[in-house]
Amino acid sequence: MSGKPRLTYLNGRGRMESIRWLLAAAGVEFEEVYLETKEQYDKLIKDGFLLFQQVPLVEIDGMKMVQTRAIMSYIAGKYNLHGKDLKERALIDMYVEGISDLMQMILMFPFSPPDAKEKNLESIKERATNRYFPVFEKVLKQHGQDFLVGNKFSWADVQLIEAILAVEEKVPAVLSGFPQLQVFKTKMSNIPTIKKFLQPGSPRKPPPDAHYVETVLKVFKK
Amino acid sequence: MSAKPKLYYFDGRGKMESIRWLLAAAGVEFEEEFLETRDQYEKLLQGGSLLFQQVPMVEIDGMRMVQTRAILSYIAAKYNLYGKDLKERALIDMYVGGTDDLMGFILMFPFLSAEDKEKQRAFIVQKATSRYFPVYEKVLKDHGQDFLVGNNFSWADVHLLEAILMVEEKKADVLSGFPQLQAFKARISSIPAIKKFLEPGSQRKPVPDDKYVETVRRVLRMYYDVKAN
Numbered sequence: 001m002s003g004k005p006r007l008t009y010l011n012g013r014g015r016m017e018s019i020r021w022l023l024a025a026a027g028v029e030f031e032e033v034y035l036e037t038k039e040q041y042d043k044l045i046k047d048g049f050l051l052f053q054q055v056p057l058v059e060i061d062g063m064k065m066v067q068t069r070a071i072m073s074y075i076a077g078k079y080n081l082h083g084k085d086l087k088e089r090a091l092i093d094m095y096v097e098g099i100s101d102l103m104q105m106i107l108m109f110p111f112s113p114p115d116a117k118e119k120n121l122e123s124i125k126e127r128a129t130n131r132y133f134p135v136f137e138k139v140l141k142q143h144g145q146d147f148l149v150g151n152k153f154s155w156a157d158v159q160l161i162e163a164i165l166a167v168e169e170k171v172p173a174v175l176s177g178f179p180q181l182q183v184f185k186t187k188m189s190n191i192p193t194i195k196k197f198l199q200p201g202s203p204r205k206p207p208p209d210a211h212y213v214e215t216v217l218k219v220f221k222k
Numbered sequence: 223m224s225a226k227p228k229l230y231y232f233d234g235r236g237k238m239e240s241i242r243w244l245l246a247a248a249g250v251e252f253e254e255e256f257l258e259t260r261d262q263y264e265k266l267l268q269g270g271s272l273l274f275q276q277v278p279m280v281e282i283d284g285m286r287m288v289q290t291r292a293i294l295s296y297i298a299a300k301y302n303l304y305g306k307d308l309k310e311r312a313l314i315d316m317y318v319g320g321t322d323d324l325m326g327f328i329l330m331f332p333f334l335s336a337e338d339k340e341k342q343r344a345f346i347v348q349k350a351t352s353r354y355f356p357v358y359e360k361v362l363k364d365h366g367q368d369f370l371v372g373n374n375f376s377w378a379d380v381h382l383l384e385a386i387l388m389v390e391e392k393k394a395d396v397l398s399g400f401p402q403l404q405a406f407k408a409r410i411s412s413i414p415a416i417k418k419f420l421e422p423g424s425q426r427k428p429v430p431d432d433k434y435v436e437t438v439r440r441v442l443r444m445y446y447d448v449k450a451n
Contacts, residue, residue, distance in 0.1 A: 051316060061309070068319075069319060070312055070319050077311070078308060093292035094287060094292040
């Protein structure tokens with residue numbers, strides 16, 4: 001096994017994408033194993049790799065880590081992206097959890113039945129513009145700093161830029177009422193590690209398509 | 223504002239119960255404000271206390287914390303229930319993630335139709351006995367220690383006990399294939415702070431009933447149907 005973390009998931013965004021973002025933002029190179037068949041998945045379970053029979057799985061520092069939040073907390077802690085003390089960590093956790101609720105809606109979207117898609121898209125737009133983005137717009141406006149917490153780049157900033165770009169893919173003009181977030185988006189996109197991740201050929205995955213949905217249903221079929 | 227943490231939620235379990243458990247396990251006294259009317263909730267919203275317009279909200283150490291996981295992480299770290307280093311914290315986070323998923327299936331239970339309740343009960347028991355309990359049974363068997371992580375009482379132990387008791391409320395003999403968990407349950411239940419929390423008159427909330435469901439729906443204007451897993 002190389003020293004690099006190894007990610008096991010489908011060849012697509014899903015719950016692993018936020019982990020890819022965070023590792024990339026921290027400048028950490030990683031390997032990926034893609035699940036394509038049910039047999040591969042069943043074998044992983046049989047061989048005892050998946051603590052709760054689920055992916056994401058990240059092999060890192062001798063551990064077989066599962067549970068997305070646990071994995072990201074570990075990476076954030078290890079690479080100094082989790083604040084300087086308990087209170088900064090609390091703020092970062094609150095922001096990340098809020099954004100994660102929004103990302104959950106986007107995660108589930110490709111799997112909604114055709115007649116619910118328009119309603120769900122409307123919900124994503126409504127939540128982003130009325131519940132989540134105003135919070136971060138205000139945070140940035142109030143302290144006037146480049147980063148969300150403690151005047152320092154953190155997990156919260158990575159999660160927010162990921163969410164902004166993901167919502168924009170669905171609602172292109174979504175930042176039109178949010179000047180602070182527009183500036184934030186530009187600033188974060190220019191951070192070298194993030195800039196690199198946003199370029200073609202990076203481990204960043206494209207928006208989920210029909211093939212991805214098909215693969216998910218096939219691999220996890222009961 | 224008093225020095226004690228103050229919890230804002232409905233008078234019932236929901237997402238706040240794990241927070242009550244953890245504070246109690248840490249021996250921390252807390253106050254509670256129960257949401258009973260829509261007006262109370264709107265007042266909280268207008269006052270700007272709810273960062274994402276949601277409860278749970280906990281006033282603690284000068285912060286108005288929201289997001290259950292963030293609140294629990296803060297409490298765990300503050301009261302030394304989060305392991306001694308990053309790797310122990312990782313293990314605790316993984317284990318808590320599992321019990322959280324399991325308790326998530328129970329969280330929506332009171333909101334289901336009678337027919338869906340039966341289906342969901344079976345689902346909960348199946349997941350508990352085939353996916354979650356075997357993991358913790360094995361962890362305890364493999365290291366032979368009293369606690370899940372690092373031979374020290376932690377958030378993971380509190381969360382697992384809470385989950386065990388909740389599943390037992392759905393099927394009384396669910397631990398019958400899990401001798402380690404039976405011993406664990408007895409052991410953790412007899413820790414003084416937890417024993418106290420398990421006694422009548424504590425701030426532990428009862429199994430949610432129709433009145434609780436009605437209150438939540440009314441306060442949040444949450445009238446849509448909730449589906450089973």
